[in-house]
Amino acid sequence: MTTRTRPAPLAFAAPLIIAVLVIVGAYTLHAHWGAFLQWCLSLQIALHRYLVLYLLQLNxxxxxxxxxxxxxxxxxxxxxxxxxxxxxxxxxxxxSTNRETLKATRLIPFFGSLMQGVSAILFVFILAVGFNLAAGDLSQSRWYVEKISAVLIGSFGLWLVLRAVKESLPALRPAPRFTAFRPHQHDASCGCGHHGVGHAQTQAGDWKTRLGIILAIGARPCSGAIMILLFSNALGIVTWGIAAVMAMSLGTGLSIMGMSLAVRYARQAALRYADNRPPRQLQWLLLALRVAGGLALMLFALILFLTVIPVSANGDYIAAGC
Structure with a gap:
């Protein structure tokens, strides 16, 4: 006679507690979103002023x-x-919507943040130094860069949706009713159920997807970094400006890396909690998550495209944010 062990109460309580905390946090952030944005902008302007002061001290x-x-x-x-x-x-x-290895979870946001600093350096040196553009021309160039980066992010989101559908639908096809008189060959499209949930959960992103994420993050240069580079170039201490921009990127990369690790662990916990579902339901759930992630990126790209700060004749690096 076999005895069935009952799951610990914590196994059921932990996801519920996490869900409640997420809902409360999201509601609080939504209720104070305007004040939060204003605080972020004022803090950013204050920090910019300190950085400019340090550049003047170096000069x-x-x-x-x-x-x-x-x-x-x-x-x-x-x-x-x-x-x-x-x-x-x-x-x-x-x-949160795609499975990735622990190493990739650490490196993708880190290199994406560093790439953002590199794109700001290239933006300034190609346009401000190489072509000697004025502030108004730089603002117009920034406008085009942000528009193009939004299109690239939306295109990458669409590619994620198409890739998820292409990889998941063959495993979701109904299995053939009768396969006698011939040997069965297992492949990704056989529909026999042996390549479904386990295969989808163990297959991480390839290098193309990871490179796309890094480029999507780094394609839009930080306008705060652009401002520091322009000011340091005007003072003739551009090396210090480059060092400051990469220090910014390093701080951002380390912080986003911590957030990404938390997201990965939360996703793993949610999948473990959903393991008691029938395999076919879990397959559809994983497909829905991947499609939702791509659609979210497309919607975010549309918002970015429509809300790009207009061109300013006097430059707009502090007001534009990052």
Whole structure:
């Protein structure tokens, strides 16, 4: 006689507690969203002013300002991860709806943040230094870059949706009723049920998907980093500006990495909780999650495209945000 062990009460209570905390946090953030955005903007402007002050100290040969510049830039990058931003949304949306390895979960947001700093450096050196554009022309160039990056993010979201449907639908086809008189060959489209949930849960993203996430994050340069680079270039200390921008990116990358790890662990816990569902239902659930992630990126890209800050003749690097 076999005895069936009852699951611990914590196994049922933990997902419920997490869900309640998420709902309460989301409601609180929604209720104070306007004040939160205003606080983020005011804090960003204050930090920009401090960074400009440290650059002026360096220009006056006060080299202790260099240490404060790098420290302040790193802290700015860490705090920047708290506020709204496209990099956090792209990374967390992808990792919450697609299975990834622990190493990729760490490296994707990290390299995406570094890529964002590199794109800001390229933006300034190609347009401001190489073509010697004025502030109004730089603002127009920033407008085009943000529009193009929104289109790229939306295209990547569409590609995720098509990829999810292409990979999942063959396993969801009904199995053939009669397969006698011939040997059965197992493949991804045989519909026999042996390549469904387990295969979908163990198959992580390929290098193309990971590279796409990194490029989607880094395609839109941080306008705060652009402002620091332009000011340091005007002072003739562009090396310090580059170092500050990469310190920003490092702080942002480390913060988003922590968020991504939390999202990955939450996704694993949710899948373990859903393991008691029938395999076919779980297959549809996994497909729905992947499609929802791609659609969320497409919707986010549309919002980015429609809300790009207009061109300003005097430049708009502080007001534009990151």
């Amino acid at each position: 006056n040969h006060q080299y202790t300002g260099g240490l404060w510049l790098l420290t302040g830039a790193f802290i700015y990058g860490v705090l920047h991860a708290i506020g709204p931003g496209h990099g956090k949304f792209i990374a967390t949306t992808y990792l």
